[in-house]
Amino acid sequence: MVMDAVGSAASAVGEALGLIKPDKAKLVCTGDNMPSGETEIECMFNPTEYRLTQTLNVTRNNTPATDGGTPEFSGTNAMTLTTQLFFDDFSSLEGDVTPKITTLLGWTRPTQSSRDKKKPCPPLVSFKWGGNPQLDDFSGYLKSVVVNYTIFRKDGTPVQAKVDVIIEGQQEQIGGQNPTSHSINSRRVHTMIDGDTLQSVAYKELGKPAYWRAIAELNGIDDPLRLPAGTVLLIPTVADAARNA
Template identity: 25%
Template sequence: MSIADTIMGLKKIKIESFEDAACSLSKKKGEIEAFINPKSYTTKKVIEYSTPEVISDSGQTYFFSKMGDETLVFDEIIVDGTGITESSTTVIPQDVETYIQDFQDIVCDYNGDTHGTNYLKISWAKLSFQCVCKSVTVKYTLFKPDGTPLRASITLDLQKNVDWEQKAKEAGNNSPDLTHVRTVKAGDTLPLMSYQIYGDSSYYLEIARVNKLAGVNAIKPGDQIYFPPLKK
């Protein structure tokens, strides 16, 4: 760590990736720190409402429907390969492209084991945000004479993600209209578990799809299976 960083107590944004939505330490895949912290970031919460259709209505009356998307956007994470700006808490990459590739591997690489991208946890001071990556935009702004990038900026667009287990805890588990989480036991099958939750075994294909299972028999004791609310 440089003297300047020691004096200022500089902390870098940390991005961790996990195989599961709960971001369990046992499922951690990797982490990376911002090369240079952005000057600002933007958060946004969306609340969705419904409105009744009334003939000759003089104005709208809004009724709460649900909480919508919550997003976090880092507008400009600078990556500098000139050596003028020192990266103090991360290993200085060999070049800008190496760092950007490592960054993209963490935030948006496809995981063949889970058949999807990994889940992310963003940590910076009091900011803690569990999410998925919506997009990564890289803008190259400085080059060597041969075209090799010397500086770039990364825009990272993230969407908050709440794991099924947390939803189940918040919703309760007394109704088939609510989210359930069940741990597979010896002898369990998806049709049987579907019947136990919904009173109908025919939902097993949808359960396999929601859980990104390779097949309806691809479960084993100890696995956690998510049962979302029924669509009436």
């Protein structure tokens, strides 16, 4: 009884501190492109960990004056979420973990509605658990689902499985998606090369030479004629450049 009391007290303290999370983690289909079957999978057991990965693309232009080359930022890769889910139906008389896993695998395939529209793609999936703000707006495609069945009934039906999942984030594009469409709401950098001027950079990156003043202001440039090759410029958004033109 003493141990039970201690355990109850520890549980109460843990819940008060937010250390115990009774809410079950879920994988939920989001957006308009819904599958025809189940759209939510509640984890039988919460994962012990999950990993978020965010990387960016940097190319380096070799120059005699700079060791390692001059870095040029060319975009941020989609965030990925990696975790392992545990499915266990061993205690049930006719346990079977395959229905949930079949649903999960189905989310890697194009939905019927997307096929009907001649634009086949799988549904977007989000990972819902706890109060991590990094997950609030995160959704993406199931890039990888690896199933490891570990325990079986006598007839071979799987009753336990570990599933490694990778979700590759997908964000709605704002503005253009090609070099000449000048994305409205993204910042990037440009590395000056021989022959570059602020006007030419403004035309290349923002579509209008007149936006050179916005670039100069953002980078604190007083003399736009004295910018040596290798200078790294932060490029404003098209919206900001238009306001400052």
